[in-house]
Amino acid sequence: MVRSEPREVSPREAEVLAGVAEQLTNAQIARRLQVSVRTVESHVSSLLRKYGVADRAALAAMNRHRSSPSARPGHIEAIPVSHTSFIGRRHERQEALAALAQSAPVCLVGPGGVGKTRLGAVVAQTASTSFPAGGAFVDLAPIGEGFVLRAVADALGLAERPPQPLEQVVTERLALGRSLLVLDNCEHLLDEVGDLVESMRSACPQAGILIASRERPGLAGERVITVPPLAEEAEQLFLERARAIDPAFDAEPAAIAEVCARLDGLPLAIELAASRVAALGIDALRVGLQDRLRLLSGARGRPSRHRSLGAVIGWSYDLLDEEERALLRRLAVFAGGFDLAAATALMPDAPPSAVADVIGRLVDKSLAGVVGGGRWRLLETIRAFAADRLADGGETEESLRLRLRWAAGTAAALESRLDGAWQPQFDLVADDLRATLADTPAVPDPRAHGLARSLAHLTFARRFHREAIGHYLAAADRACEAAAGHQDLLRAADTAVAIADGPLAFRLLMRAAEQAGQAEQAGQAGQAGPRAATLASALVVAHRYKGDSGPASERLSALLDQEAAAAEPRTAALLTIARAWEHGGLELARSAAASARECGDPIVLLGALDVLTRANARAGRMRAVQRICQERLTLIEHLPAHEPSAAAEIVDTFHSAARAELCVGDLPAALAVARRAHREDPIGEHPYLSLPKTIRPLALSGRFPEVFRQAPAMWEAWHQAGSPRSSWMSTAVSAVALAHGLAGSGEFGLWRSRALEMARTDDAASTPVLAAFAAFVDARVALHTRAYDQAAALVERAFAPFSIRWYEAYARAAGAELAVVAGLPDAADRFAACLPYAEQNAWAAAGLARTRAILHGDPDTLAEAVERWTSIDARFERACTLRLLPGREQEAIEELRAIGCHSSTEDQREHESG
Numbered sequence: 001m002v003r004s005e006p007r008e009v010s011p012r013e014a015e016v017l018a019g020v021a022e023q024l025t026n027a028q029i030a031r032r033l034q035v036s037v038r039t040v041e042s043h044v045s046s047l048l049r050k051y052g053v054a055d056r057a058a059l060a061a062m063n064r065h066r067s068s069p070s071a072r073p074g075h076i077e078a079i080p081v082s083h084t085s086f087i088g089r090r091h092e093r094q095e096a097l098a099a100l101a102q103s104a105p106v107c108l109v110g111p112g113g114v115g116k117t118r119l120g121a122v123v124a125q126t127a128s129t130s131f132p133a134g135g136a137f138v139d140l141a142p143i144g145e146g147f148v149l150r151a152v153a154d155a156l157g158l159a160e161r162p163p164q165p166l167e168q169v170v171t172e173r174l175a176l177g178r179s180l181l182v183l184d185n186c187e188h189l190l191d192e193v194g195d196l197v198e199s200m201r202s203a204c205p206q207a208g209i210l211i212a213s214r215e216r217p218g219l220a221g222e223r224v225i226t227v228p229p230l231a232e233e234a235e236q237l238f239l240e241r242a243r244a245i246d247p248a249f250d251a252e253p254a255a256i257a258e259v260c261a262r263l264d265g266l267p268l269a270i271e272l273a274a275s276r277v278a279a280l281g282i283d284a285l286r287v288g289l290q291d292r293l294r295l296l297s298g299a300r301g302r303p304s305r306h307r308s309l310g311a312v313i314g315w316s317y318d319l320l321d322e323e324e325r326a327l328l329r330r331l332a333v334f335a336g337g338f339d340l341a342a343a344t345a346l347m348p349d350a351p352p353s354a355v356a357d358v359i360g361r362l363v364d365k366s367l368a369g370v371v372g373g374g375r376w377r378l379l380e381t382i383r384a385f386a387a388d389r390l391a392d393g394g395e396t397e398e399s400l401r402l403r404l405r406w407a408a409g410t411a412a413a414l415e416s417r418l419d420g421a422w423q424p425q426f427d428l429v430a431d432d433l434r435a436t437l438a439d440t441p442a443v444p445d446p447r448a449h450g451l452a453r454s455l456a457h458l459t460f461a462r463r464f465h466r467e468a469i470g471h472y473l474a475a476a477d478r479a480c481e482a483a484a485g486h487q488d489l490l491r492a493a494d495t496a497v498a499i500a501d502g503p504l505a506f507r508l509l510m511r512a513a514e515q516a517g518q519a520e521q522a523g524q525a526g527q528a529g530p531r532a533a534t535l536a537s538a539l540v541v542a543h544r545y546k547g548d549s550g551p552a553s554e555r556l557s558a559l560l561d562q563e564a565a566a567a568e569p570r571t572a573a574l575l576t577i578a579r580a581w582e583h584g585g586l587e588l589a590r591s592a593a594a595s596a597r598e599c600g601d602p603i604v605l606l607g608a609l610d611v612l613t614r615a616n617a618r619a620g621r622m623r624a625v626q627r628i629c630q631e632r633l634t635l636i637e638h639l640p641a642h643e644p645s646a647a648a649e650i651v652d653t654f655h656s657a658a659r660a661e662l663c664v665g666d667l668p669a670a671l672a673v674a675r676r677a678h679r680e681d682p683i684g685e686h687p688y689l690s691l692p693k694t695i696r697p698l699a700l701s702g703r704f705p706e707v708f709r710q711a712p713a714m715w716e717a718w719h720q721a722g723s724p725r726s727s728w729m730s731t732a733v734s735a736v737a738l739a740h741g742l743a744g745s746g747e748f749g750l751w752r753s754r755a756l757e758m759a760r761t762d763d764a765a766s767t768p769v770l771a772a773f774a775a776f777v778d779a780r781v782a783l784h785t786r787a788y789d790q791a792a793a794l795v796e797r798a799f800a801p802f803s804i805r806w807y808e809a810y811a812r813a814a815g816a817e818l819a820v821v822a823g824l825p826d827a828a829d830r831f832a833a834c835l836p837y838a839e840q841n842a843w844a845a846a847g848l849a850r851t852r853a854i855l856h857g858d859p860d861t862l863a864e865a866v867e868r869w870t871s872i873d874a875r876f877e878r879a880c881t882l883r884l885l886p887g888r889e890q891e892a893i894e895e896l897r898a899i900g901c902h903s904s905t906e907d908q909r910e911h912e913s914g
Helices: 011-021 026-033 037-051 056-064 090-100 116-130 148-155 166-174 187-203 233-245 253-262 267-289 304-318 322-331 340-345 352-364 380-392 396-415 423-438 446-461 465-478 482-498 502-521 530-544 551-566 569-583 586-599 602-618 622-636 644-663 667-680 687-701 704-720 727-743 748-759 768-785 788-798 808-821 827-839 842-856 859-871 875-882 889-898 905-913
Strands: 106-109 135-139 180-184 208-213 223-226 375-377
Touching (some): 011 056, 148 166, 187 208, 233 253, 233 267, 396 423, 446 465, 465 482, 482 502, 482 530, 530 569, 569 586, 569 602, 602 622, 644 667, 667 687, 687 727, 704 727, 748 768, 768 788, 808 827, 827 842, 859 875
């Protein structure tokens, strides 16, 4: 049964929905909006009904997607709009609507031109009220093999979120509630559509699927609705369309019925005929049809149901002059539409003015349609017919050659505008650029190589990263020289690094090294030593991005020993960087940075500074790490983010810089870097990769409500990405545990166990990345909750030797304070051992000032600690310190309440035990 249409979401409901998305309680929303709790409860119930979801969590998830038009209640994106009336099909409409209510795939099947697209649009529009989560109408006619999922994602307004697979992004959107996905013109992609639909049905059982195809898809449990030719409605269609051209047109009903019968009742054929009747009259039209309703010559092998439509199109084609026929045939090579420049490229002997005139005549004769913005498109059935005529005339090869020349030139022109306005134009031609490349064989060809390389660059800039890798590999296959193929493989590897796929990057670099070796043997590489440089890059990836940690990297290291002597400056720098990653040590890292500065390549220098960062961090020199990362932030300002090699360094720089600011205790600076990364990261926003940069400083700042809003999205995204081992990210989950432990929410244990799950360990101390941060969190929460019975063991953990020292200062400072407050016998020694950390970390300096004040009973030092906490915006720690100052207890309680904490430690412990 079709549900009644939901009302639009009111402004007040939108405010309530925003509160739900922030995970506020009804009482908190009521206070924010200054309404009663009962009013909020009423609005929440209404929103659940409108969106068709079961609980608040699903409602919050829906709100995350409201920026996409297709996520509006009952809105199906991109339904084709027609300016003419829809005639007939009452039975098929009712049958399709009833079938959609049963959640089975509904397949509209019939010959080309029978009106499947129009019927699907009407059904989708009528059924939209039954799909509160919205959806999209996806025309697959211009889509090539391998890009169905991309087309669906684009129609839904979704972007890649590496490393989450695009299929998961789509299913996440369709699973928000009851959604509708319409897939039109599927006949050339039935296997791929079938796989996608089966995947969607498994992950989104509530989603409605409506397919329009000339051939039955053969899906399990599908409901096939055959769309037959029009019967008695055919005459009404002919009459209405003829009068749209000539309002005075009239004819005997019998004559109209005869014409429609001879056109087999196919709507497209009827509309084409009606477009001619104003010029010919009904009698001349009937005469013209006498010899035209026959099988098309050259139609062998086509299904018989296509042949009468071909006769109608053939008759229209025969009415064209030779100039019109020639252009129509060649336009068949464009699947996604064309502009004047594209059409002119296929007619190199004709001036643009003449081509424009012919296009206009084809539009007048309903053989080409106006898309808008100076673009046109052939109807798919017309295009298929024209393609056959092109083949019959032996013109296909020449037309494809001309299309390749157009595509290569267009892609190169767009690539040259990557620093300006290029994306809208690329989106218009992308499908034809892809189709053109797909039609070229994987053999050396300079024009096909240029197209593949430009298309790879464009798709990377468009954030279609996996697709870009495929195009770079296609370019390597079409390169005329090994040196060019080597460059294509390097760019593919850089793209893999940019999306955090180290193993793939390593494999691509090893393949690129083989190409470089061939280039050197052929004398194409000069004296630059590309093979040695590539091998060095592979060794860097093996250690820096965990691309390979086994025998392959060991053999690679041995090979590099043979290459070092003859290396030119850039290669020498890369070799030194590789050695620094392999062997570690501050002196070797400094040598790598010096060598990189000499070679003058900013990308190489950024890589050298990263290894220098690691070496200084291992030496506990966090202020040096901060300075290096600030230099890296300056360097990336001048890099083109659309270049894969630059993008990889930009991504890594933001990650390292945010961590560096945190590791010197500058919480505002850490948040500023995280927010800059949100704006400028060339790979795109994804909660699995981006939120950790924000959550850590928010937790340490005491901004607990913000942590609690963001943490579930981070955790959910990690699960959706397949729950990979993510030790680096586990510190952010541990920071969430810290926030819960200090705020007294009751979820400290849950998030602490999640951090261990993410790191794939039962003991944080056994995981180098997590060990120091987890020791800090446990000590700090124990201090706050007065769990002094555990103090000795926790202090011992906080003072353990850490092989990765990013958060060592936090652990030491928290451990020293716990030792002092718990009255441990070695507390004074612990405190003294921590003093050097005050120089490296502002958070540790403030914490140690508070510890000194407690140890010596010094209120002046407490006041100094308050100022230190204030300077780094550590709100929770400031309030806790204020509570120790005589006369400022009430001020501290108010500040704790403001950040969502209990007013006293006793309340805190009572809440935790409850």
